[in-house]
Amino acid sequence: MKNFTFIAVLVFIAGLMGSPVFGIEYGMDLLEPGNPGGVSGSSKTFDDEWTVGVGETFAIDIWAADIPVSEELITSGFELAFNPAQLSIVKVEAFDNDLTGTQGNNPPLCCPGLAGPWDPSTTTQLADPYGAGSYVLILSQLGCVTPDSGRDVIIGRVTFQCLAEGNSEISVQGLDGFDTTVGCNSAVVYDSQMGTGTITISQEDQGTSTTTSSPSTTTSSIASSTTSSPSTTTTTIKRCLSESIYGGNGEETRLLRHFRDTVLSRTAEGRELINLYYLWSPVVVSAMEGNEEFKTWVKQMIDDMLPMIQQTVE
Secondary structure, three states: OHHHHHHHHHHHHOOHHHOOOOOOEEEEEEOOOOOOOOOOOOOOOOOOEEOOOOOOEEEEEEEEEOOOOOOOEEEEEEEEEOOOOOEEEEEEEEOOOOOOOOOOOOOOOOOOOOOOOOOHHHOEEEEOEOEOOEEEEEEEEEEEEOOOOOOOEEEEEEEEEEOOOEEEEEEEEOOOOOOOOEEOOOOOEOHHHHOOEEEEEEEOEOOOOOOOOOOOOOOEOOOOOOOOOOEOEEOOEOOOHHHHHHOOOOHHHHHHHHHHHHOHHHOHHHHHHHHHHHHHHHHHHHHHHOOHHHHHHHHHHHHHHHHHHHHHHO
């Protein structure tokens, strides 16, 4: 039992499960070619760098990511801010099953949504509530929304058009003075834990870009490329170490999440290990960031543990 506990702690501290290092947060999934997004189709790659030309459009699915074990959500949403000189919103779609845009936002009826878990009769969407460059989406479900296998809940999709070269930020956070993301089972308000999700956008005439990646404690950079435009849009978002090693939708990441949800979460000892993970991960991941040899050792340790974990969950 001591050996099993030691292995479990190591796996969690190393960033297993593909979970955000700091627990529940906003996740932003850019819908690159091949990623249809949505409740079941999303690859949730959470790209860190994007290439798009001035005048072109791109879409982002916004998630409440890494919901605590055994928790569901009764409400969620976001307050969106961006630079209207560089970007404009083409449309905002809530994942509330209101495919015709006739069930929520009354008055006025406005915005067709997408297939999803939220109650359309309670959807609220407000354009420019704080002036140009702002948007609010509020969702609820009295029957509670259960996270997917990755402990994530999808909220909405925002499609932008790039207007001009220059730097800009797209940020999402809970509404000021309003309990935005609330647990259904615990009644915990998660807004302060979720903080602000920020994507920094930079468009420059610098030719095409290549694809690279670098793990980080709170941000990472991955560039994806296209030859359709010389303008480059760079995005910076939070990711954890295991996603940098195996990818957000990699087989190993899915196995580690499954181990968390089906093995560790079912016992008091296992839940304590989960709590220890969220307590100590920032320190350990920071040490990994500054030590390539240590990072290599951690990956090898996780690789060696995967066969045993696979046997445990079978």
